[in-house]
Amino acid sequence: MASHRKRLRLNWIDCTVFAVLIAATAYVGYRVDSVLEYQWDWSGIRDYLYRWDEDQQRWVANLLMQGLYTTLRLALWGIALAAIVGVAFGIMRTGRRLFPRMLSRAYVELVRNIPPLVFVFIFYFFISSQVMPLLGVEEFVRDATPGTLAWLEVLFGTPNLIPNVISGVLCLAMLEGAYVTEIVRAGIQSVPKTQVEAGFSVGLSRWQLMQHVILPQAVQRVVPPLAGQFITLVKDSSIVSLISVQELTYLAVETAVSTSRIFEVWIIVAFLYFGVCFSCALLFNRIEKHMAVRGQ
Amino acid sequence: MSPQNGSQDRAKVVVEFEGVNKWFGDFHVLKDINLRVRERDRVVICGPSGSGKSTLIRCINCLEEHQAGRIVVDGHEIGNDLKSVAAVRKEVGMVFQQFNLFPHLTVLQNCMLGPTKVRGLSNSEARDRAMQYLARVRIPEQADKYPGQLSGGQQQRVAIARSLCMQPRIMLFDEPTSALDPEMIKEVLDVMADLAQSGMTMLVVTHEMGFARTIADEMVFMDAGRIVESASPEQFFTHPESDRSRLFLSQILSH
Ligand SMILES: Nc1ncnc2c1ncn2[C@@H]1O[C@H](COP(=O)(O)OP(=O)(O)OP(=O)(O)O)[C@@H](O)[C@H]1O
Numbered sequence: 001m002a003s004h005r006k007r008l009r010l011n012w013i014d015c016t017v018f019a020v021l022i023a024a025t026a027y028v029g030y031r032v033d034s035v036l037e038y039q040w041d042w043s044g045i046r047d048y049l050y051r052w053d054e055d056q057q058r059w060v061a062n063l064l065m066q067g068l069y070t071t072l073r074l075a076l077w078g079i080a081l082a083a084i085v086g087v088a089f090g091i092m093r094t095g096r097r098l099f100p101r102m103l104s105r106a107y108v109e110l111v112r113n114i115p116p117l118v119f120v121f122i123f124y125f126f127i128s129s130q131v132m133p134l135l136g137v138e139e140f141v142r143d144a145t146p147g148t149l150a151w152l153e154v155l156f157g158t159p160n161l162i163p164n165v166i167s168g169v170l171c172l173a174m175l176e177g178a179y180v181t182e183i184v185r186a187g188i189q190s191v192p193k194t195q196v197e198a199g200f201s202v203g204l205s206r207w208q209l210m211q212h213v214i215l216p217q218a219v220q221r222v223v224p225p226l227a228g229q230f231i232t233l234v235k236d237s238s239i240v241s242l243i244s245v246q247e248l249t250y251l252a253v254e255t256a257v258s259t260s261r262i263f264e265v266w267i268i269v270a271f272l273y274f275g276v277c278f279s280c281a282l283l284f285n286r287i288e289k290h291m292a293v294r295g296q
Numbered sequence: 297m298s299p300q301n302g303s304q305d306r307a308k309v310v311v312e313f314e315g316v317n318k319w320f321g322d323f324h325v326l327k328d329i330n331l332r333v334r335e336r337d338r339v340v341i342c343g344p345s346g347s348g349k350s351t352l353i354r355c356i357n358c359l360e361e362h363q364a365g366r367i368v369v370d371g372h373e374i375g376n377d378l379k380s381v382a383a384v385r386k387e388v389g390m391v392f393q394q395f396n397l398f399p400h401l402t403v404l405q406n407c408m409l410g411p412t413k414v415r416g417l418s419n420s421e422a423r424d425r426a427m428q429y430l431a432r433v434r435i436p437e438q439a440d441k442y443p444g445q446l447s448g449g450q451q452q453r454v455a456i457a458r459s460l461c462m463q464p465r466i467m468l469f470d471e472p473t474s475a476l477d478p479e480m481i482k483e484v485l486d487v488m489a490d491l492a493q494s495g496m497t498m499l500v501v502t503h504e505m506g507f508a509r510t511i512a513d514e515m516v517f518m519d520a521g522r523i524v525e526s527a528s529p530e531q532f533f534t535h536p537e538s539d540r541s542r543l544f545l546s547q548i549l550s551h
C-alpha cells in the first residue's frame with residue numbers, strides 16, 4: 001500500500017485544459033439545445049431501466065437493465081472462455097510440434113485480418129448451423145428440470161434465449177481468444193530459457209514445466225495487456241447485437257427506436273458500459289498490484 | 297584416468313563419456329571427450345573461457361545433445377529415448393552460475409516443486425525434506441521469502457538445496473560462485489565443501505583454484521573443446537604436464 005498519496009496540485013496547464021473542456025462541453029450542449037432544437041426528456045427513460053410491475057408489486061428490470069445483465073453474462077463467460085482459448089492456443093503457438101503451431105498461427109491470423117463484424121457473421125452462421133445442434137443446447141434447456149432451469153437462468157438468463165446467449169459467448173470468445181493467444185504467446189516467450197533449464201534439471205517434464213514454471217510467470221508478466229484485452233472484450237460484446245443477441249446495445253436500439261429518445265438512451269447506455277468497464281479496470285489494477293507484491 | 301586410491305577403483309562408474317563429439321552448427325565444441333567419473337568422485341573442470349566446460353557438464357543432464365560418441369549416466373545411455381532423459385534428470389542435480397531459482401515461488405516452494413511433482417512426495421514429506429536441506433545450507437529462516445528478496449549467496453545456497461531435495465546421485469556445478477560478490481563466495485563454497493565431505497559425487501566447473509585444490513580428487517583441464525589434461529590436484533597444480541595448463545594456471549593464480 002502506498003504510505004502517502006501524491007498531492008493533487010494544479011498548474012496553469014491543467015487549468016487551461018480544464019477550461020477548454022468546459023467550454024467545449026458547453027458549446028456542444030448549446031448546439032444540441034439550440035441548433036438541433038433537441039428536446040431533452042429524461043422522464044420516461046427511467047422506466048426503461050426498471051419498471052413497476054403491478055402484478056408482482058415490485059420493481060423489475062426493464063429492457064436496458066435486462067440488456068445490461070445479458071452483457072455482463074456475455075462478458076463473464078466470454079472472458080473465461082477467451083482465457084481458456086488463449087492459453088491453449090498460446091501454448092500450442094510456442095510448442096515444438098509443427099502442426100499445433102501452424103493451427104494456432106492460422107487461427108490468430110484469420111481473426112486478426114478479418115473485420116470483427118465479418119468474422120462474427122461468418123462464425124455465427126457456422127455456430128448456429130453446426131455447433132449449436134451438436135451441443136444440443138436447445139434440447140438440454142427444453143428437457144431441463146425446474147431446479148436446473150433456475151440455475152441456468154442465473155448463469156445464462158431467460159431460458160428461451162439461452163441458445164442465443166451461448167452463440168454470442170462463442171463468437172465473442174473466439175474473436176477475443178485470438179488476441180489473448182498473442183498476449184499469452186508473448187508472455188511465454190518472455191520467460192527466460194534459463195527457467196526451462198532449471199525446471200528440467202529438477203526433473204520436471206515439459207508439461208509440468210509449462211504448468212508450474214512457465215505459465216505462472218508468463219501470466220504474471222502479461223496481466224496489464226490481458227486486462228486491457230478483457231475490457232475490450234466487454235466493449236466488443238456489443239458486436240453480437242448484430243446476430244440478435246439481446247444484450248445492452250441490441251435492446252438500446254429497440255428502446256431508442258420505440259421511445260425516439262435517442263440521445264438520452266445512448267447516453268445512459270454509455271454510462272452503463274463505462275461503469276462496467278471501469279469497474280473491471282479497477283479490479284484488474286488490484287490484481288496486478290497483488291501479483292506485483294507477491295512476485296517481487 | 298588418473299591413478300586413484302584403491303577404494304575408489306572399485307566404486308561404480310556413474311558418468312562415462314566415450315569419444316563424445318558435439319557441434320554447434322559448424323562449430324566443434326566438444327572433441328573426442330573421454331571421461332569416467334566414479335561414485336563419490338569429486339571432479340573439478342577448469343580451462344579458459346569458451347573451452348566447452350559448460351557444454352560438457354550440460355550434456356550429462358541432457359540440457360545439450362551430443363552428436364557422436366556415448367554418454368552413460370547412472371546406467372542410462374543418453375540420447376536413446378525420452379525415458380532415459382527423465383530418469384537421468386531425476387538423479388542429476390545442477391547448480392547454475394545465475395542461480396535460476398523460480399522467482400514466482402517462495403524458497404520453500406522452490407525446494408518442494410521437484411520432490412512433489414517428480415518424486416511423488418506428499419506436501420508434508422516434501423516440506424520436511426526441504427526444511428532439512430535448507431537447514432543444511434544454513435538458511436532455514438528464509439523459507440518463506442521469494443528469491444528476489446535474498447542476496448546472491450543466499451540464492452545460490454537455495455539453488456543447492458533445491459537440487460539436493462531431489463536426493464540426486466550426482467551434482468553438477470557450473471561456475472556456482474562466478475556471479476557472486478567476493479564476500480558471498482565463501483558461504484557457497486563452504487556449503488559445497490560440506491557436500492563433498494558427505495560423499496556426494498560432484499562435477500564442478502570453477503575458477504576457484506584454492507577450493508578446487510582442497511576438495512577435488514581429480515582435476516580436468518579443457519582447452520578448445522578437448523580434455524587436455526586430467527590429473528590429481530597435487531600433480532596438476534605442482535607439475536602440470538601440458539604447456540597450455542601451465543599457461544592457464546600462471547594466469548589464473550597470478551591474480
Ligand atoms: N547454444 C549455443 N550455440 C552456439 N554456440 C554455443 C552455444 N553455447 C555455447 N556455444 C559456444 O561454444 C563454446 C563453448 O561454450 P561453453 O559455454 O561450453 O564454454 P565454457 O568453457 O563454459 O566458457 P565460460 O568459461 O565462458 O563459461 C563457446 O565458444 C560458445 O560461444
Ligand SMILES: [Mg+2]
Binds near residue numbers: 350470471
Ligand atoms: Mg560456462
